[in-house]
Amino acid sequence: MRLAARTAFIDTLILKNVSGDGWAFAGHRASRKAEQLSSQPAAALNFWWQPIVRAVRVRGAVQEASRAKSDADLAARSAAAHEGIDPADWVLWRLVPSRIEFWTARSTAGTRESCTFAKVRPGRAR
Numbered sequence: 001m002r003l004a005a006r007t008a009f010i011d012t013l014i015l016k017n018v019s020g021d022g023w024a025f026a027g028h029r030a031s032r033k034a035e036q037l038s039s040q041p042a043a044a045l046n047f048w049w050q051p052i053v054r055a056v057r058v059r060g061a062v063q064e065a066s067r068a069k070s071d072a073d074l075a076a077r078s079a080a081a082h083e084g085i086d087p088a089d090w091v092l093w094r095l096v097p098s099r100i101e102f103w104t105a106r107s108t109a110g111t112r113e114s115c116t117f118a119k120v121r122p123g124r125a126r
Contacts, residue, residue: 009032009033009036011032011033013025013027013033014026015045016073016092021065021094022063022094022096022097023045023058023094023095024065024073024092024093024094024095025092026070026074026090026091026092027091027093028085028089028090028091029088029089029090029091030089034091037062037093041061041062041063042059042060042061042062043059043060043062043095044057044058044059045057045058045095046058052104054102054104054105055101055102055103055104056101056102056103057099057100058095058097058099058100058101059097059098059099059100060095060096060097060098060099061095061096061098062093062095062096063093063094063096064091064092064093064094065091065092065093065094069092070090070092071087071090073092074087074090097119098119099116099117099118099119100116100117100118101114101115101116102115102116
């Protein structure tokens with residue numbers, strides 16, 4: 001077990017899209033999430049499917065999408081979701097994965113199997 005030196009925050013969010021640009025999610029620029037990403041632009045996502053006992057874990061750097069993509073994301077939301085939102089305050093972020101792990105249970109006895117994909121930096125051994 002490894003404990004972080006400072007408190008880690010967990011937010012529930014809506015995954016907007018997954019593409020070659022990364023795993024997209026959005027929020028207000030004045031939110032706690034935005035403040036945390038500004039001070040440490042990295043995150044981890046965890047998706048758990050209990051019925052099939054599988055999970056996907058994703059870690060990586062977080063980058064702000066372009067203003068045009070943030071605007072397009074806000075425009076795609078319902079009219080009710082636009083209430084009280086200044087478009088300049090809406091941000092679309094992308095988590096660019098450096099590590100993705102696929103996890104599955106092998107039996108009800110608690111054994112598991114996983115497959116991890118990690119980016120290898122130039123000059124580093126695998």
